[in-house]
Amino acid sequence: MNNLKCETGIAGNRGTAVKSDCYVEISLTKSGGIEIDLHSKVEKLFGDSIRELINNMMEFYQIGNAKVYIEDFGALNFVIAARIEAAIKQIINDERPFLFEILKQNRYSTERNRFRITRLYLPGNNPSLMINAGIHKPNGIILDLEDAVAADKKYESKFLVRNALRQVDFYGAERMVRINQIPAGIDDLDFVIGNFVNLILIPKCESAAQVKAVNEKIFSIKIQNSLEENIWLMPIIESALGVLNAYEIASSCENVVAMAIGLEDYTNDLGTKRTQKANETFFARSMVVNACRAAGIQPIDSVFSDINDMDALASNAKTSKALGFDGMGCIHPRQINVIMDNFSPDNDDIRKAQQIVHAFIKAEENGLGVVSIGSKMIDAPIVKRAHNTINLAVRLGKIDADWLQNYNGNN
């Protein structure tokens, strides 16, 4: 921010449809202390705590005289604080963040190869969708600072996303943030890193240099703050140039663990539009899958935008899996189970894989170099795939981890 400050700082949302959010206007005054004009639908139950929070923040930012107007629609403290901070920083020069504790259960890192079958997008300036996102058990949640945030809300959304990372329990989902397009997205990292974010999505990525720029910035923040948390990267390919540079991007940095494709922007770039048959995106999708496999990372497909058509989503997910993708984005919690079901192995797949893995273990026990079922020889890649299927089935709870102990060969 530059040093020219506004007279009134404004942040947040209001209106009849607004939930779990608040709207604040703050202006400095010459005298009279902190005057709080609070209009809250939970006034009788949380009025005191809201006023206390505001007063604490004013003290923190050394503001002695101000008018604070606030319309509250049941916002949680982390939301109110994000709005107040965004408003204050429009009227005074103070770069210090007002931080809540990071929840104990939010202090986790994720594995490089964990499942990323479902990732739920959450608009970065909409707190009501964040609070319950984790209960739907997506593999990952994406707090989106990019396309889901209107241009005039970009600034305030960063405070909200930062506070959400610290204060919202996503119940074990991988905690991801989609930053803005590079170069603007580089500055977003100041708000995001240091809050146990697990993965950064880099939108509209077109070159390895962009990924490296993100990585360098992350590295410098980590050094500065002596952070040890692991932060993975997932570039998103959304243009023809991105598609042609897919391998370069996928293999740009050691901590790139997955690469996604965004088809809306890509088809725009091609000068065409998405159709049901999806012939127009076949090349790009295949390029991304191949680039990812070549680089040893996970290929992730685009989102499916009709949230009411679960049948079309299911068929889309099937196609996507058949093309070689490891997962899809979700824009609504109800899409999670449909995508999960269609990406996970069915009972027939699991039965066959169990047969092969069982035969492989028997062969090892007997010191045989060749795996066979009956008279049929099983090639090494097929054994590997069977192992993958079993691992997936175990992790999805479709079979027990100790299935082999009870395995009788024909279930």
Add this chain to the structure above:
Amino acid sequence: MGKKYGKMIMNSVGRLVPEEVNGEKQIAFQGVGKYIPEGRKYSPYISSCVNFPADGNKLVGSLKEALIKSGLKDGMTISTHHHFRDGDLIANQIFDIAHELGIRNLRWFPSASFPCHSYLIKYLQDGTINRIEGSMNGALGKFASEGKMHGIGVLRSHGGRYQAIQDGEVQIDIAVIAAPSADAFGNANGVNGSAACGLLGFALGDSQYANKVIVVTDNLVPFPCIPWQIQGNYVDFTVKVDKVGEPEKIVSGTTTVTKSPDRLLIAELTSKFCEQTGIIYNGFSYQAGAGGTSLSIGIYFDEILKKNNWKARFIRAGSNQFPVKMLEEGRVDYILDGQTFDYEGIRSMRENPNHVDTSPFTSYNFHGKGNFASIIDVVILGATEVDLDFNANVVTHSDGYLMHGIGGWQNCLAGKTVILPIPLFRDRIPIIRERVTTLCGPGELIDVIVTERGIAVNPLRRDLIDKLKDSNLPIKTLAELKDEAERICGKPQAIEFEDEIIAIVKWVDGTVIDTIRKVKS
């Protein structure tokens, strides 16, 4: 203003309740099934057919004329019914007429009130109406909560309303029954006519016990009006009006399945719970209301029936298109219907003999020789709050405001398993409290709380807990759920009330289970 009520005494669930309100003696709640009155039921005056027109034509010129002929005067009890829900056009007219005639201090005894009745606030202010004994929602609830009603409100369940009529606790002077179809003799039904609403069960007791009964319709048919859900033999006067209700508001908006992923998750957890505990079986019965979550639960139940090739024996409803579809596709034998919520429900009731209209008497009346509610396998209900002992509130919000009626809620607690599927918090307000603001249902009758973050089973239901030993469902204690909600929302501050009481809540047996106080401004 200051309302008159008697000494406050502690009832068996630890709530202070008055010994007298509105000049009438009250009995404090003594425990579930503990208070059993004796003696004879209340009986209306003898009527003789020779006093009525031999040609069966009881039509009078207007509602005003009918009210005058019924002897409308100060202090009377006037009853109306909520079959038209927010599309009711008659209740407001009654009090317009009373006001015009200079009548004062009426007791309004509706089976429920709706937002359209906030029109009556002016008559509550000017003393035309002394008090409402029935549900007070929205603006009426706010008005009452702020202590602005002259008398003290009395909240009763649908079954409790019938009980109060039967044992004489409430003696109705004039019952006005708005009917979608009627003949001049007074036979009436809800299945035909432009304001068709399905049935008129809530008016049945009023027709039998009130001193004077007026039937108002906009669809006058030649005798006989069949089916005669209300029998003309109980009716004093009939009135033809241009419009009895607004059809589009009669069929309420509560019949759309929720799109909220959080509520769908709660519905899914509820149905999985019922499946895993064996509550759903071939021939089971259930009651699910018309709210979005309840509707979704009904749909999940139906899927379980389909999957197993089972059918339900009966559904207690609040009917709408979903149970009707199950009935027509053969996955349920009967719908026992208390009120219809959409056109499909009305059509089915009209056409299908297995779609049966019920009244609070058959469904859940305390002074009956048994009631259906206790036969039902599983009942799905809502609540505004629950406390750590599973006691629940359904009438006030946590901020103390009276916002909902009891409906059939208390009566349905008699079901074999009672499940409350509710979000753990609404707009930052946690649902599980140390102590409910108003106690409407004793915890011993409430078996399961299903929230999006976990399911709590009442420790009294050892049987259910045993069945869940190997379950993958998120079973937690209410205390754990309460802590989780407060970690997210913060701990709400205590609400302060004035001493003055604004309403009492009756239990199904007519005793007083709790008191509602004036909110602090």
